[in-house]
Amino acid sequence: MMPAAPRQILPIEGGAVVSAVATVLEAQGVPADVTPNRRTVELAEDAARMFQRLARPIGVWASISLADFAGVFGGEGHNAPETPVDQTAGRADDLALFAVTVGDALPSRIAELFARQEPALASMLDAHASEGAELAAHHLQNRYVDWLSGTGRLGAESGALRYSPGYCGWDVSGQRRLFDYLVPEEIGITLRDSFLMQPLKSISGVIIAGHQEIFDFENTFGFCEECSTWACRERIGAVLGGMPDETA
Amino acid sequence: MKLLEELAQSLERGDSQAAADSTRGAIELGLPAQRILDDGLIAGMAVVGRRFKAHEIFLPDVLLAAKAMYAGLALLKPLMIEQAVATQGKVVIGTVQGDLHDIGKNLVGIMLEGAGFEVLDLGTDVAPETFVDTAVREGARIIGLSALLTTTMPVMRKVVEAVEKRGLRPEIRVIVGGAPLSAAYAAEIGASAYCFDGISAVETVREMLGVER
Numbered sequence A: 001m002m003p004a005a006p007r008q009i010l011p012i013e014g015g016a017v018v019s020a021v022a023t024v025l026e027a028q029g030v031p032a033d034v035t036p037n038r039r040t041v042e043l044a045e046d047a048a049r050m051f052q053r054l055a056r057p058i059g060v061w062a063s064i065s066l067a068d069f070a071g072v073f074g075g076e077g078h079n080a081p082e083t084p085v086d087q088t089a090g091r092a093d094d095l096a097l098f099a100v101t102v103g104d105a106l107p108s109r110i111a112e113l114f115a116r117q118e119p120a121l122a123s124m125l126d127a128h129a130s131e132g133a134e135l136a137a138h139h140l141q142n143r144y145v146d147w148l149s150g151t152g153r154l155g156a157e158s159g160a161l162r163y164s165p166g167y168c169g170w171d172v173s174g175q176r177r178l179f180d181y182l183v184p185e186e187i188g189i190t191l192r193d194s195f196l197m198q199p200l201k202s203i204s205g206v207i208i209a210g211h212q213e214i215f216d217f218e219n220t221f222g223f224c225e226e227c228s229t230w231a232c233r234e235r236i237g238a239v240l241g242g243m244p245d246e247t248a
Numbered sequence B: 001m002k003l004l005e006e007l008a009q010s011l012e013r014g015d016s017q018a019a020a021d022s023t024r025g026a027i028e029l030g031l032p033a034q035r036i037l038d039d040g041l042i043a044g045m046a047v048v049g050r051r052f053k054a055h056e057i058f059l060p061d062v063l064l065a066a067k068a069m070y071a072g073l074a075l076l077k078p079l080m081i082e083q084a085v086a087t088q089g090k091v092v093i094g095t096v097q098g099d100l101h102d103i104g105k106n107l108v109g110i111m112l113e114g115a116g117f118e119v120l121d122l123g124t125d126v127a128p129e130t131f132v133d134t135a136v137r138e139g140a141r142i143i144g145l146s147a148l149l150t151t152t153m154p155v156m157r158k159v160v161e162a163v164e165k166r167g168l169r170p171e172i173r174v175i176v177g178g179a180p181l182s183a184a185y186a187a188e189i190g191a192s193a194y195c196f197d198g199i200s201a202v203e204t205v206r207e208m209l210g211v212e213r
């Protein structure tokens, strides 16, 4: 009998997913070179405390072979013809599917604050929750890398990068097969017919681990022009410049 | 009038207590609700909107101003009903079926309210027929749809079709917005307009309903 692929469920400590006030203010449209007024900073700090009280971050990762990943990635056949995801994954040493969430108390609280006509706090809490989900994904990625290092599988000059369905040419309908393989329902994340995850503040994807050079690519993909975040460049930069740290 | 100027300024400062105090003062003075609304609350939010558009202030400031506006509006509402104050028009908004994202839609609703429109927010995961039924029942001439996923965008077409099928065009117009949308997509599904953000939603609705700034 084949041994089951390694899979870990990881509750994440709340403090690990609280973003810096400056990050959250930027997400709220306050430019980094503008000094925010006192009330705005207080609002962000209040929201950070509220976020830490309500967040229940948890994640799951499961190793996946390249062949199995090709099946998951193929999804429902709607991906872009060329993507950095399959190109990078095809040269990887290790792959793991993952999902993280900061829990369902946050979206309910945000909705309640809007209903109570506290839009500024609601919006700030929303930004903390979105950024918190990103930090949770980052944390999970680092724990997976730790696990790889512990097994001696991660060589020198290696790194890891994650991609998510809905980004970089990987169609969001890829969520279905990702869920079939990973079963994030076990940590409370469910998938709707529209491929939307519940709780809302959740992230899914693949973590690709391998030699640093596999992550570098030129931006020649058609969909890069439509991308609103360009977050990959920062993350690729972190891998090429060494392993990402907890707060990147 | 000084009191209404103070009311408008309290919104610009995002001072809810002062907004409530000025509104109460204006009501006690016997000023008509329409005037308190137009020259106090809407005037204040108009300045906030302009400064936001000019990048002099940012989203948190706008939302603190909105909170102050709500503090005044809560006191004014009974008087508005009593004096049958007409709003700038009704707009039905919601996030389409299958989608649960609501921050963007909420922000658009706040901007519309700040501009004096009556917003009927149906929430998230709203079926096409519910949008149309509500608009007909409430006499709203604009339906505003929000979607944040490419997989839920097609529901917008169903709303447009439902409006058409019931012969409600051009009286009822459908406007759409959300991160994955574009003007081209809006045109393709037959929507009346694509709105990039809350400010463009306000400008579009004003234009459609012939409301002067």
Ligand code: B1M
Residues within 6 Å of the ligand: A130, A131, A133, A134, A164, A165, A166, A167, A168, A172, A195, A196, A197, A198, A199, A200, A201, A202, A203, A204, A205, A227, A228, A229, B093, B101, B103, B104, B105, B107, B108, B143, B144, B145, B146, B147, B148, B149, B150, B151, B175, B176, B177, B178, B179, B180, B195, B196, B197, B198, B201
């Ligand atoms: C009626 O008239 C109108 C008029 C204007 C209207 C309107 C109606 N409705 C909106 N508007 C407009 O006015 C509002 C105010 O300015 C604006 O509303 P918005 O709602 O757009 O703006 C909000 C105020 C702030 N904006 C946001 O909160 C969304 C920002 C972006 C970067 C984003 C974020 C933050 C997040 N996400 Co994600 N996320 C993206 C977004 C990309 C982007 N740049 O927009 C988007 C929506 N996400 C996407 C994806 C793919 C995903 N996300 C996911 C997760 C997340 C986070 C948790 C990290 C976080 C929170 C999500 C949330 N909204 O709660 C996943 C899904 C989560 C789930 N529950 O299923 C995941 C599926 C990724 C994954 N596999 O994990 C993409 C969807 C693409 C698609 N194919 O559908 C996406 C467009 C990014 C991209 N690829 O460019 C305008 O759009």
